[in-house]
Amino acid sequence: MSLNTIWETSKAPYYPIVAKEGQFAVGFALLFVALLLTGLFGLNRSFLNIPLLGLPASLAFGSLVDLNYSSPATMEPIFSAVSNDAYHLYTLLRCIGFAEKARIQITPDGIRFSVEESRVMQGLVFLDRALFTTYTFNAPPPQDRNDDTLDNEESTGDVYPQFLISLTALLETLQIFGIGDANQSSFMPNGSFQNTSGGAFSSPALLLGRTCALRYSSPGSPLCITLSESGVTTTCELTTYESDDPSFGSAGSEVDIPLQRDAIIMKIIMRSAWLYNAINELDATDPTVLTISASSKNAPFLTLSGSGGPFSESSVKFSTDKENGESEANYKNLQDDGSKRAKLAPAVTETFQVNPPSSMGSLVKENYRFALIRKASRAMAAASKVSIRGDIQGVLSLQFMIELGGGNGEGDLGPARGGTRHVSFVDFRFVPLVGQEDDEEGGEENRDSEGW
Numbered sequence: 001m002s003l004n005t006i007w008e009t010s011k012a013p014y015y016p017i018v019a020k021e022g023q024f025a026v027g028f029a030l031l032f033v034a035l036l037l038t039g040l041f042g043l044n045r046s047f048l049n050i051p052l053l054g055l056p057a058s059l060a061f062g063s064l065v066d067l068n069y070s071s072p073a074t075m076e077p078i079f080s081a082v083s084n085d086a087y088h089l090y091t092l093l094r095c096i097g098f099a100e101k102a103r104i105q106i107t108p109d110g111i112r113f114s115v116e117e118s119r120v121m122q123g124l125v126f127l128d129r130a131l132f133t134t135y136t137f138n139a140p141p142p143q144d145r146n147d148d149t150l151d152n153e154e155s156t157g158d159v160y161p162q163f164l165i166s167l168t169a170l171l172e173t174l175q176i177f178g179i180g181d182a183n184q185s186s187f188m189p190n191g192s193f194q195n196t197s198g199g200a201f202s203s204p205a206l207l208l209g210r211t212c213a214l215r216y217s218s219p220g221s222p223l224c225i226t227l228s229e230s231g232v233t234t235t236c237e238l239t240t241y242e243s244d245d246p247s248f249g250s251a252g253s254e255v256d257i258p259l260q261r262d263a264i265i266m267k268i269i270m271r272s273a274w275l276y277n278a279i280n281e282l283d284a285t286d287p288t289v290l291t292i293s294a295s296s297k298n299a300p301f302l303t304l305s306g307s308g309g310p311f312s313e314s315s316v317k318f319s320t321d322k323e324n325g326e327s328e329a330n331y332k333n334l335q336d337d338g339s340k341r342a343k344l345a346p347a348v349t350e351t352f353q354v355n356p357p358s359s360m361g362s363l364v365k366e367n368y369r370f371a372l373i374r375k376a377s378r379a380m381a382a383a384s385k386v387s388i389r390g391d392i393q394g395v396l397s398l399q400f401m402i403e404l405g406g407g408n409g410e411g412d413l414g415p416a417r418g419g420t421r422h423v424s425f426v427d428f429r430f431v432p433l434v435g436q437e438d439d440e441e442g443g444e445e446n447r448d449s450e451g452w
Helices: 003-011 020-043 049-069 086-094 147-156 167-174 272-283 370-374 377-382
Strands: 079-083 101-107 110-117 121-128 134-137 162-166 210-216 223-229 232-238 264-271 289-295 302-307 314-318 349-354 363-369 385-391 396-404 422-430
Touching (some): 086 121, 086 167, 086 210, 086 396, 086 422, 101 167, 167 223, 167 232, 264 272, 272 370, 272 377, 272 385, 272 396, 289 370, 377 396
Antiparallel strands (some): 079 134, 079 210, 101 110, 101 162, 121 422, 210 223, 223 232, 264 349, 264 385, 289 302, 289 363, 302 314, 385 396
């Protein structure tokens, strides 16, 4: 099947002769008529009854079989999309590749992937429909959803298709033509990134002819992935699963690690490379706990500390530029409206907001498992900027901005398509450690907001 045929198939709507909501009634009626005519013919077998009873019974059985086997296969799929840049999809999904399975939610605006570990870490990737050349979504009718989902829908609004899929298998499928070969050795076993430069004959330089088509026909059906390159087409069907979690099937936001957007006490935007380098420096001492401290009044204004490992405690401090002193460059935008306050901020930050409640003093301090933070290093290496947010409960959000399509410089991944560039976000959320020693200056809460 050619790529043009796939595009036309994904766009052309299919209208069955019998509507899906009426197929059961029609099928039952045909079956009843067929059994009735067959019974009458069996009671009075004669040449006269063959055209009167036998042939209509055969036609009824044949129509029933055709309705059951032909219509579902040709019905309009719930979701179909085609992307000209399979590498972009691979890059974003690999940022959350630390988990074996991912939860997928298909919406009219894009595809949402989420993974978690022990309910204390969550990774979120949203593939916007702008990343696809064609994107078609047809919400399944209510009868295709279970009763529990229908009960929840009354209070949560539209509930879109959700299922689990093997993320490992999906990543292997996307790189079946060697999409990730050149970058495979760039990532260390612990999730760290080793910067390497590719040539003219390495990916992503050789990805211009690759396309990826996704298709999800009906609830419970496999996710079909069709990859095409230079006339070679490969189709893979990945099994979809339903979660045993009772909350599965409800709105996606209900199962996320909650971030209180109305109780943000820390918001920092900086180049992702600075955070990536700091985590790598701390990783050398093999710590078990990462402590994040931020202050709006006292230096150092932002500190990342690693402790609990076999070596001594280590820290990375972000301070103002000592050569410039308290110059205008050190005063950052501390308010959402862009106005400035008379507070200093680290020179590496673009936005620095630290507003702890009066009970905490001027210092925001929280502890997290270092091993979990390190699993976000792939996103750190691929992103151009990071938004560090924390709420009053200590929940940490690291939202990475990844620029796709430029191919020039840090954060620009993949080949350019006629100058088209897309910006995507990968969001990680972490639950703080409970019971860790608190400093005398407070040290409780962390981040919030919509990041940028």
